[in-house]
Amino acid sequence: MHSTDSMTKKPSAQPSTKRLPLARTGSKSGATKPARTRGKKFLSYYKPYMGLFFADMACALVVSAITLLLPLCAQYITQNILGGNSPHELHDIYLMGAFMLALIAVHTLCTMFIDFQGHMMGARMESDMRSELFEHYQKLSFSFYDEQKTGQLMTRITDDTFWLAELYHHGPEDIVVTLLTVTGAFIILVKINVALTLVIFLFLPIMTVYALYFNKKLKHALRSSKDRIGDINAQVEDTLAGVRVVKSFTNEEFEKHKFAHANHRFLTSRRDGYRSEAYFFGGLGAFAQLITITVIVLGGIAIVHVSLNLADLLTYLLCVGILIDPIRKLINFSRLYQDGITGFQRFMEILEIEPDLQDAANARELTRVRGKVEFQDVSFRYKEDYKDVVKNLSLRIRAGEYVALVGSSGVGKTTLCSLIPRFYEVSAGKILLDGHDIRDVTLRSLRRNIGIVQQDVYLFAGTVADNIRYGKLDASEQEIIHAAKQAHAHDFIMALPDGYNTDIGQRGVRLSGGQKQRLSIARVFLKNPPVIIFDEATSALDNESEKAVQDSLEKLADNRTTLVIAHRLSTIRNAQRIVVLSETGIAEQGTHAELIALNGVYANLHNMQAKI
Known part of the structure; x- marks a missing residue:
């Protein structure tokens, strides 16, 4: 478990007036x-x-x-x-x-x-x-x-x-x-x-x-x-x-x-x-x-x-x-x-286009993060004239808790997770990390403490090692190999022509979808952050790879705040809490067993997938 939180002050310039894209x-x-x-x-x-x-x-x-x-x-x-x-x-x-x-x-x-x-x-x-x-x-x-x-x-x-x-x-x-x-x-x-x-x-x-x-x-x-x-x-x-x-x-x-x-x-x-x-x-x-x-x-x-x-x-x-x-x-x-x-x-x-997300005048450096995340009456829309993707949502995630977000497409699961590292600014309400409004801390320190494996995997042109090292630029070869093993990627990497020095091509075109996904997961293992977001991270994996990554994911989630977005409900059975989102907000939440017993939205989703 990470130690108690503290913050060190870091001066920052006043945010400039926003301009339209x-x-x-x-x-x-x-x-x-x-x-x-x-x-x-x-x-x-x-x-x-x-x-x-x-x-x-x-x-x-x-x-x-x-x-x-x-x-x-x-x-x-x-x-x-x-x-x-x-x-x-x-x-x-x-x-x-x-x-x-x-x-x-x-x-x-x-x-x-x-x-x-x-x-x-x-x-x-x-x-x-x-x-x-x-x-x-x-x-x-x-x-x-x-x-x-x-x-x-x-x-x-x-x-x-x-x-x-x-x-x-x-x-x-x-x-x-x-x-x-x-x-x-x-x-x-x-x-x-x-x-x-x-x-x-x-x-x-x-x-x-x-x-x-x-x-x-x-x-x-x-x-x-x-x-x-x-x-x-x-x-x-x-x-x-x-x-x-x-x-x-x-x-x-x-x-x-x-x-x-x-x-x-x-x-x-x-x-x-x-x-x-x-x-x-x-x-x-x-x-x-x-x-x-x-x-x-x-x-x-x-x-x-x-x-x-x-x-x-x-x-x-x-x-x-x-x-x-x-x-x-x-x-x-x-x-x-x-x-x-x-x-x-x-x-x-x-x-002349000012970034619409900047450090506040008195933004502070975030250190020794435990990982308690709280949404307080959060609303968000992508544009002023668009409808709210998230509206008046409140949710508390304890430090070290393993929480899964499920629901039909378009209810705001990915959007909700994108708000935590401030990829977008909330339209109303606020998000707290260890009790501190994320708008009051520096973007760099905030994102340094959050690891993300996105649904749409992006790998850079270069070698396997280069792409894993992106999670920690000064990582040693041993650290890279250890991260790959945790993501169950080491074996397939060693089978490549030049192992960790194999050039994977533009956007990793020389790798399969599952291999690319496991490299992106290895990057987060190497980063080793206190808060982890998996946005349908196992969606591109076959059953065997999915099980391997699922085991390592749960190992990584131990004593770390973990948010998992998943369409495959089989991957989140062991989540400490499952939050079911709908267009009106949180429909229900609980463990897998509790939600099945409730026979509500989650049970319907589970039964539908079981028939496939």
């Missing part, structure tokens, strides 16, 4: 967050890499400066050396050529630094964001996952963060290069010919209006496309996870049609996106070409009127070429911005 709020989730708050959050990911960021920006400055210097070098050669009748023309040309080669070398080194270290900075930020989002996923409650598609959540942690990282790297660099290059080119062009420069820059306001119009359309199209690719991921994940069911019902064609529908919706969203993208980039590219043609035509006219010489026109054309490149960078930045900011919005939509 994403599925209920759609794409507008998180829209209530102030833009300033999101802006600070956006910039915060630069903080750990400020040194690398400034080095990247310094290299971008050098690249911009060298880009502007090269046309000036060409102008110096054409005007000062070739047009100045210098006696050392070849020497001066060679010298200037060497200087230009040095500039190109520095330009190349800086570009390489930007390409490698800049991208690595973006990749590190992407890694940070993925870690943060994954950690947040771990905090969200069952009610959130009840309404989400795994494929959509995977898209947000992979695709969205990738494009956001691209924006983090290329965004500042493109802005700096564009501003410096455009400003420097403008100054050079004005010095060569003011009138021609003003004509060229008249194109910019028109380009801006055009870009803003189609940029808005592109943003909506990209958002729709990201949502649709999430749907495709969800469809693929769902179909592949249930591939055995698909094949057993020969419904491959049906799954093809479901996927085709999702794929068609994605194709439609991409068509809208590509159309907007074509108008956006094609139009801006046309404006860039118009600028070049304008320079050639008006520059030629200026030469005819002797207001511009050929050397200046050559320099002018080189500068215009330089000017067009940052315009293209700006166009690319617009696309990158839309991809990245859309990804950031979707990223924040998840991050």
Whole structure:
């Protein structure tokens, strides 16, 4: 028996305001967050890499400066050396050529630094964001996952963060290069010919209006496309996870049609996106070409009127070429911005969903648990507009008592047990563990003292030992083997090709249903908690395995609080108390013999199963 209970205080932050799950709020989730708050959050990911960021920006400055210097070098050669009748023309040309080669070398080194270290900075930020989002996923409650598609959540942690990282790297660099290059080119062009420069820059306001119009359309199209690719991921994940069911019902064609529908919706969203993208980039590219043609035509006219010489026109054309490149960078930045900011919005939509189950402000650490569980007028419903699954239920379970919950499907047996570890929050009433409201203790300490074997067994990809060790991560090999023996799993494990080191495949597909169930039971044996919940834990076992596990279950239940949910009444004959649930609450309770003698609900259930 575990010793008397005590609690140690553990400070915890105030629970944040709850938000509706994403599925209920759609794409507008998180829209209530102030833009300033999101802006600070956006910039915060630069903080750990400020040194690398400034080095990247310094290299971008050098690249911009060298880009502007090269046309000036060409102008110096054409005007000062070739047009100045210098006696050392070849020497001066060679010298200037060497200087230009040095500039190109520095330009190349800086570009390489930007390409490698800049991208690595973006990749590190992407890694940070993925870690943060994954950690947040771990905090969200069952009610959130009840309404989400795994494929959509995977898209947000992979695709969205990738494009956001691209924006983090290329965004500042493109802005700096564009501003410096455009400003420097403008100054050079004005010095060569003011009138021609003003004509060229008249194109910019028109380009801006055009870009803003189609940029808005592109943003909506990209958002729709990201949502649709999430749907495709969800469809693929769902179909592949249930591939055995698909094949057993020969419904491959049906799954093809479901996927085709999702794929068609994605194709439609991409068509809208590509159309907007074509108008956006094609139009801006046309404006860039118009600028070049304008320079050639008006520059030629200026030469005819002797207001511009050929050397200046050559320099002018080189500068215009330089000017067009940052315009293209700006166009690319617009696309990158839309991809990245859309990804950031979707990223924040998840991050801004507060877990609806959090530690209270003065939550305490639960230690030395005995296992007394009490339900006091507990009611629960999954959603506000749903009817109560459990209503005004009161039940006391003594420390160390072995209690079985039975009843027809849908009366709330599994729900009741899910409320004890706070997988869901009660709608009314309270649940006590050793006399303490479970809402006043930390979730971690509460769940650490409760072991659960669920009806729907989940095993992770990896070895047999890895899956058993999940019950106690620092367990030794001897402890793992001992737990397996208690669950009557040791013999079948040793018959596997590599014993405890056998890879069981995704979700344990290489094991039978009974074998998977016994591994999940072994995990709880290894955890060795004072409160144990078996949710129809023997439902997948054959008669021989069921008896073996039943013996070990009763051994584990000795002096421990044990709740067993069972449809097979034969498995709970030895329970100290059987609680029969109905839609109105507790219909009757007592030992197996007492309930049979009562000739009520339990006796009817027992007689029905005896006839099968």
